[in-house]
Amino acid sequence: MQKDRTPEEWRLDFRSGTVRPTTGIAGGYAQANLLIVTREYALDFASFCQRNPKPCPVLEMGSVGDPYTKLVADCADIRTDIPGYWVYCDGVLVDRVRDIESIWNDDLVWFLLGCSFGFEEALMANGVPVRHIQNKLNCPMYISNIDCLPSGPFCGKMVVSMRAIPGSLVARATVVTSRYSLSHGAPIWIGDPDGLGIEDLSSPDFGDAPVIEAGDVPVFWACGVTAQQVASNAKLPFSIGHAPGHMFITDIPNEQLALGRI
């Protein structure tokens, strides 16, 4: 097994052309979802995130046309330092590329949104089993019946992730994840999936079917895929996201992110 690297070493590796998912690497450091929109839609998307902070916690947003990070890393290049990008026109995927140097322009604004890797690490560190990780599967995700608060063209249902947790540990899972407000925070729903309009837990809309053991309770968290869904619904003329599983690796330790705005 390859020795793990620092977040900066990984970013430079991606910049030099390496393509690989970021799952399980740069342990301890927060990773982030990417969405890039044109200036015309940036204010509405910033407002969407402000109105829906649980699925869309903003770790950092760029100024118009500026591709360099300041908060999550010192001067990382948003155009090259992620190991894969998906390009969308009118909400439809049109290209999958290694970097976006050739298509970046002065009209673009990027957003990095917190993801669930951080709180999953905290769950495991606190003795809460995470079934999909134990079974080397993707987390099951569902389109819920919760309407996001709309902003301009951005609207749609909230996507939620589910982790099946032993009843005795649900309280612990809730308290632990509540500390990670920039990583989706506490659950938005605990228990009967019907309450979220989910008819069949075994058939998620994204990810793999769940592993549920006897005595487990389904616990649901807001999910960052919500941002991609509402961007897709909005049919933006042009937008860019990270390739699924190919995230931006920040220099921020998850534990520091737990302090959130403290």
Added chain:
Amino acid sequence: MQKDRTPEEWRLDFRSGTVRPTTGIAGGYAQANLLIVTREYALDFASFCQRNPKPCPVLEMGSVGDPYTKLVADCADIRTDIPGYWVYCDGVLVDRVRDIESIWNDDLVWFLLGCSFGFEEALMANGVPVRHIQNKLNCPMYISNIDCLPSGPFCGKMVVSMRAIPGSLVARATVVTSRYSLSHGAPIWIGDPDGLGIEDLSSPDFGDAPVIEAGDVPVFWACGVTAQQVASNAKLPFSIGHAPGHMFITDIPNEQLALGRI
């Protein structure tokens, strides 16, 4: 003494023409600072708040041209429901008005930012004395040596508020306020004012001189006046703020705000 009213009753009272400071009324409910900018500067200001969440925690922002709140109150009118507005041109105060119905237009975007009233209530409820309230004074505020992270034309030093707290209660004050991340959160500095570049604690830049008792430690929090200062520094062609002390009263109980993004 007048019986207290609900937040909505107070807002309707202001809408009908009443002018008065909001200090000490609608107890238990969060109040908010107002800043209104033109569309041209709204994205940069949203980004400024994202980069400086401790002085500038956004409770809600409007869509371009839409004067009605959705999160902090159901359909409050940002143009009339605050008991006093100050209007600025090129960063200079040019008018003080009761409402802004006649100057509102489709190019404006409003921001409501959390204020410190909420955490002061929590401090007192937790047995931490708040000296300026005990002495019926304004809180002392200072321009610190901390540079805010800039965004577009918005830049400047962070304004901090100071509360002198008995040494035995500083830890409690820290933990209690850390829960209120949308009300400036935990202190940004505890102890020697020199570290913030404050030469004379007895001469604040805003508010009244502090009351400090034997055994007290100066404890500093990020302050919402920062937003007004950077807006003034930016010399925006046009902007509007609340009249000092004349805040927006939200429908959100401070305790619920304590949950922040949970």
